Amino acid sequence: MTISHHPDVATLMSCAAGSQPESLAAVVASHISMCPQCAAEVQKLEQIGVALFDAIATAPVVREAPVVAARALEADEDGSGGRPAEPGDVPAPLVSLVGRSLDEIAWKWLGPGVWHYPIPLSRRAAGDLRLYKLAPGQAVPEHGHGGEELTLLLRGSYRDEMGEFRTGDVADLDDEVEHRPIADATAGCICLVAREKRARFKGLLARFVQLVTGI
Amino acid sequence: MLQVAASPPLERRAPTFATTRAMADLLHRVAASGDIEAFRKLFQSYAPRVKAYMMRQGADANTAEELAQETLLTVWRKASLYSGDKGSATTWIYTIARNLRVDRLRKETAWQPLPASVEEQASSDPAPDEQLAEAERRERVQSALRELPGDQSEVVVLSYIEGLSHSEIADRLGLPLGTVKSRMRLAYQKIREALEDLR
Numbered sequence: 001m002t003i004s005h006h007p008d009v010a011t012l013m014s015c016a017a018g019s020q021p022e023s024l025a026a027v028v029a030s031h032i033s034m035c036p037q038c039a040a041e042v043q044k045l046e047q048i049g050v051a052l053f054d055a056i057a058t059a060p061v062v063r064e065a066p067v068v069a070a071r072a073l074e075a076d077e078d079g080s081g082g083r084p085a086e087p088g089d090v091p092a093p094l095v096s097l098v099g100r101s102l103d104e105i106a107w108k109w110l111g112p113g114v115w116h117y118p119i120p121l122s123r124r125a126a127g128d129l130r131l132y133k134l135a136p137g138q139a140v141p142e143h144g145h146g147g148e149e150l151t152l153l154l155r156g157s158y159r160d161e162m163g164e165f166r167t168g169d170v171a172d173l174d175d176e177v178e179h180r181p182i183a184d185a186t187a188g189c190i191c192l193v194a195r196e197k198r199a200r201f202k203g204l205l206a207r208f209v210q211l212v213t214g215i
Numbered sequence: 216m217l218q219v220a221a222s223p224p225l226e227r228r229a230p231t232f233a234t235t236r237a238m239a240d241l242l243h244r245v246a247a248s249g250d251i252e253a254f255r256k257l258f259q260s261y262a263p264r265v266k267a268y269m270m271r272q273g274a275d276a277n278t279a280e281e282l283a284q285e286t287l288l289t290v291w292r293k294a295s296l297y298s299g300d301k302g303s304a305t306t307w308i309y310t311i312a313r314n315l316r317v318d319r320l321r322k323e324t325a326w327q328p329l330p331a332s333v334e335e336q337a338s339s340d341p342a343p344d345e346q347l348a349e350a351e352r353r354e355r356v357q358s359a360l361r362e363l364p365g366d367q368s369e370v371v372v373l374s375y376i377e378g379l380s381h382s383e384i385a386d387r388l389g390l391p392l393g394t395v396k397s398r399m400r401l402a403y404q405k406i407r408e409a410l411e412d413l414r
Contacts, residue, residue, distance in 0.1 A: 010381065010399035015327060017375040018313040022323040024380075029326035042327070043302075044410045045403075046310065049375040050302075051356040053309045056376065057226035058263035059270055059279065065258035066284050068251060068291050093326055124322045147382045148392070174381075174392045196382055 003035050005162075005169035007150065009045075012038060016045035023127035023194035026119070027150040027170070030091035030192060034168045091154070094119070094192070098131065102155055102190055105131060113138035113183075128195045134158065134183035147196030149173045151181075156189030158182060224360045224368040235350040238304040246294035257304075258287045265312045272316050272378045282319060286312045296329070303349040316378065348412070355409035367402040370395055 007015075007028055014020045015028045032039045090098055097119050098105060107115035113135035121129055127147075131154075134140065151171040158165055160181040165171055173179065183189045238260060244253035262283040269279035289311050297307050307329070314325035360368060373379045373387065381399075385392045 008396060008400070009403050010396040013371075013399055013403060014374055014381060017378070018317050018325065018327060019374050019378045019380050021380050021382075022321075022326075025326045026324070044412070046306065047302075047352065047356055047410055048360070048371065048406065049313065050306045050309045051353050051360060052224060052372065052375050053264060053268055053312070054305050054353060055225040055227055055357060056264050056267045056271070059267040059276070061262045061266055061280060061283060063280060063284065065255045065262075066288050068254060068288070122323045125324075174396065196380075 001034070001168050002166075003037075003168040005165055005171060006035065006038055007031060007170045008172045009041075011148075011150070011172050012042050013045050013048065016042045017049055021127045021194075021196050022121050022125035023129040024148060024150050024196065026093065026121075026129050027152050027192055027194040029093040031152050031168070031170050033092040091152075091192075105133075107133055114140070127197065129192070131190060131192055133190045134181075134188050136183060136188040137185045138188065139180055139182045147174075149196070150194045152192040154190045154192060156187035157184045158189045158191070159184075224363065224372050225357055232347060232350040235303055235305070235353075236346050239346050242290075242294060242297055242304045242307070245291060246297060254287075254291055257290065257308075261290075261305075261308050262287060265308070268312055268376065269316060269320070271376050272320055274316075274320055278320075282312075282315060285319075286315055289315065293329070301329075303346065303353070305353070306349070321378075352409070352412060356406060359406040359409040363402055363405055367398050367405070370398045371402050374399065 011020075011024070011028060015025060015032075018025075020028065028042075032042060090100055090102060098117070105117050107117055110116045110132075115133040117131040117133075119129045119131065121127065132140070134156075149171075150173075151165070153165045153167050153169045155167060157167070158181040160171070160179045162171060162179065165181075171179070171181075238257065241250075241253040241257045241260075244250040245257065265283040265286045266276075266279045269282045270276065274282060286308065290308055293311070297304070301307060310327075310329050314327065314329070317323055317325040360371070363371070369388075370384055373384045374381075379387060381392055381395050384390075385395045388395070
C-alpha cells in the first residue's frame with residue numbers, strides 16, 4: 001500500500017500531545033496503524049511533550065508515595081505493537097467498536113448511493129465519527145465544516161478538489177475548505193470520517209437529509 | 216504600548232544526563248526486582264511534575280495529586296514493559312500521564328498507545344549509550360523550544376501542556392483555525408532537526 005496523503009504535521013503534533021478531540025484522534029490512530037512513517041513521526045513529536053514536561057514548574061506533592069505490593073507487576077504485553085493493517089480490513093484501533101471486517105458492517109442507508117455507520121464515542125466527547133460507504137461514482141453532497149474534519153480511506157478511492165485518495169490516505173481539512181468527494185467509478189469507496197462539529201450541508205435536499213439523519 | 220511577552224516554554228532548568236541515567240536505572244530496578252526504594256525515588260522525582268502537568272491541564276490540586284499517584288502506580292505496574300529502546304524513563308512516564316489525563320480529565324478514549332519499539336531489529340546497544348542519546352536529544356529539543364518566537368511557542372505549550380485542541384487554541388487566542396495550524400507547522404520546522412534521533 002502506497003500512502004500519499006498524510007495528516008498535516010499540526011494534526012500529528014496535537015495527536016502526540018493527546019489534545020485532539022476524540023473523534024479526530026480515532027482517525028489519526030487508525031491511519032497510524034496503517035502508516036509506519038506517521039507512527040514514527042508521532043513518536044518523534046511526543047518528544048516535544050517530553051521536553052516541556054521535563055522542564056515544567058513543579059507542584060509540591062503533599063502525599064507520600066503510594067504503597068505498592070512487591071510482586072504486583074504486569075507481565076503481559078500491552079498489545080500496542082501493531083502490524084500495519086491489511087488493505088480493506090478495519091484498522092486495529094476500531095476493531096473493538098466495529099468488528100474486523102468492512103464486509104460485516106451493519107450499514108444504514110443515508111441517501112441514493114450513500115450508506116453510513118455511526119461509531120459511538122465516549123459520552124462526554126463532542127464531535128462525530130462514522131464510516132461512509134459510497135457507491136461507484138457517487139458524490140458526497142457539497143458541505144463545509146465547522147472546525148476540523150479528517151477522512152481516512154479504507155477501501156476503494158475517491159477524488160476531490162485536492163486529488164485522488166486511496167486506501168490509507170487521509171484528507172486533513174479545516175473549516176475553510178469545502179470539498180465534494182466523488183467515489184471511484186468502478187470500486188466506490190469506504191471511508192472513516194471524523195468531524196469536530198456538525199457538517200453544513202448545502203442545498204435544500206441535502207439539508208433535509210441532514211435534518212432527518214442528524215448528521 | 217507595553218507588549219507583554221508570552222511566557223517562555225521551559226520553566227525551570229532541565230535535569231542533566233546524570234539524572235537521566237539515574238532515572239532509567241531506577242525504572243530498571245523496579246522492573247527487574249520490584250525494588251520499592253527505587254520506586255519511591257522515582258515518585259519523588261516525577262510526582263511533582265505530573266501533578267503540575269495535570270493542574271495545567273485543568274485539574275484542581277486534589278485531583279492532580281490523585282492522578283500523580285495513579286500515574287506512578289501505573290509506572291510501577293507496567294515497569295516490565297519498559298525497555299531502553301522505548302525512550303527515556305521521562306518519555307515513558309510522560310506518555311502514561313498523558314493517556315491518564317485523556318482518560319480521567321477529559322473522560323475520553325486515549326487512542327495513542329504507550330511507546331512501542333519502532334526499530335525492527337533488536338537494539339544491541341548497551342543501555343548507557345541509549346540514555347546518553349536520549350538526554351542529548353532532549354537538550355537539543357529544549358534548546359530549540361527556547362528559541363521559538365513567542366507566538367509559536369505559545370501554541371505549542373497550549374497544545375502539549377494545557378491540552379487544548381486546535382479549535383480551542385483558536386478560540387482562546389481569538390485567531391482563525393488556519394493561523395493556529397500554521398504557527399504549529401512553523402514551530403515544527405524550527406524544531407524538526409532537534410527531534411531527529413541521531414543513533
